[in-house]
Amino acid sequence: MAVIAFIGLGQMGSPMASNLLKQGHQLSVFDVNPDAVQRLVDKGAQPASSPAQATIGAEFVITMLPNGDLVRSVLFGEQGVCETLSREALVIDMSTIHPLQTDKLIADMQSKGFSMMDVPVGRTSDNAITGTLLLLAGGTAEQVERATPVLMAMGNELVNTGGPGMGIRVKLINNYMSIALNALSAEAAVLCEALGLSFDVALKVMSGTAAGKGHFTTTWPNKVMKGDLSPAFMIDLAHKDLGIALDVANQLHVPMPLGAASREVYNLAARRPALILMDELAHSNAPGSRHPKRWQDIEELLEAGIDVFTTVNVQHLESLNDVVSGVTGIQVRETVPDPFFDAADEVVLVDLPPDDLRQRLNEGKVYIAGQAERAIEHFFRKGNLIALRELALRRTADRVDDQMRA
Incomplete structure (x- = not known):
């Protein structure tokens, strides 16, 4: 059995270290969280006060850390x-970090006369607990052969990825696809519901086709459909891994619009907001965005339990489109469906006299100079503003009346 220093006892690292102990390896462990260290000590590990102390006498040093800066600090700090x-x-660095950081770490270790390889892992924290991780070994043939007995205590499948730094590269591609497909799977599930389709039926069909050979054959039937929404892979880690993939793609000038759109979803999820402020409800999103319209973004946010405060001008309500066109002589292209507006929990009327609004336009508080001048001469003529103000007041009064009768 081997003498091992294990540094990083998080959601993945702790069960991985536990499995090494179960296989009879001798472990010295370090983590900034003393409770995590104590849990391993209770299972037979030796505690260390620093990475340096953990490493004394070790044949193998395993790092499982959140980012490349921490790996560098643990090694060289x-x-x-x-x-x-x-x-x-x-x-053996088993962290998921930027591949260029991995390359530099391996090179810097070699310059000091030390040996280092990368072995990131695939699958989930449940697999870390059961010792069934996928091990993606990036190292020389000699390093992979030497490390295999230790690594197989933590996983049941090892892939030799072809040399130092290759493990993290294949892990990066795997995670990029998995994380982006997870967002797409959730989007498809919402569409099923909107169409009135039984998701059990959709799941059965997609599980047998190329469309569903990812999360619809794993995450959804094993967890989501059973009401288990506990994370198998933390949002923060998904957000980090997706960011690394997009950063690498940007450096290599590889366009990845679907990945960029998925990152916006994970950006919001990672922040876990209770409320999001979103301007101009009726506007279209930029090409390549997750949804064509901004109000569709809000639908998804509401489904996720996030409240939204947004703004809309009365001329953008779909049912008033012809009326507004008749009054102003201008066809408003961007509209919001009335059912979406009517579903709002609260509507606040922002009422501004036409002269005050035109003054704000002249002061550059609404549009930049050139746009403001054109707006005053066309859509924002005083007569138009008076008519639009009346429409807004009437629409608000109708809503209040409906609430009073409900």
């Missing part, structure tokens, strides 16, 4: 691994 690392030891 004060009380870091390199202060006590044996020249015969092998460092």
